[in-house]
Amino acid sequence: MKKIALFVVIIMSLAAISCRVRNSCEVNHLGTIAVINRTASTVELRVNSEKIGEIDNQKVRTIIKPVGQYDINVIKYPNIWDTTVNVIECDTVEYIVR
Numbered sequence: 419m420k421k422i423a424l425f426v427v428i429i430m431s432l433a434a435i436s437c438r439v440r441n442s443c444e445v446n447h448l449g450t451i452a453v454i455n456r457t458a459s460t461v462e463l464r465v466n467s468e469k470i471g472e473i474d475n476q477k478v479r480t481i482i483k484p485v486g487q488y489d490i491n492v493i494k495y496p497n498i499w500d501t502t503v504n505v506i507e508c509d510t511v512e513y514i515v516r
Contacts, residue, residue, distance in 0.1 A: 441508055449505035451481045454514045457494060461515060464491040480510075
């Protein structure tokens with residue numbers, strides 16, 4: 419009888435775990451990059467050399483990307499800020515430009 423009860427508990431536990439609804443970021447393996455502009459002027463944002471747009475002072479620009487490594491370039495000539503970020507599934511990585 420104890421074996422049957424243990425078997426039922428195990429089956430119920432597995433059923434509860436497998437019924438969990440997954441987030442779209444888990445299904446699609448996506449994460450978010452948030453670039454925060456604190457330079458006192460408008461800057462241009464590029465991700466992997468692709469122009470994303472401009473970010474006004476004290477604003478945040480978010481980009482949803484697949485999991486991986488990305489080169490971030492923020493440009494306000496003559497200044498250029500470069501960094502590399504790692505996007506993690508269902509997480510947000512922030513880069514603050516000062």
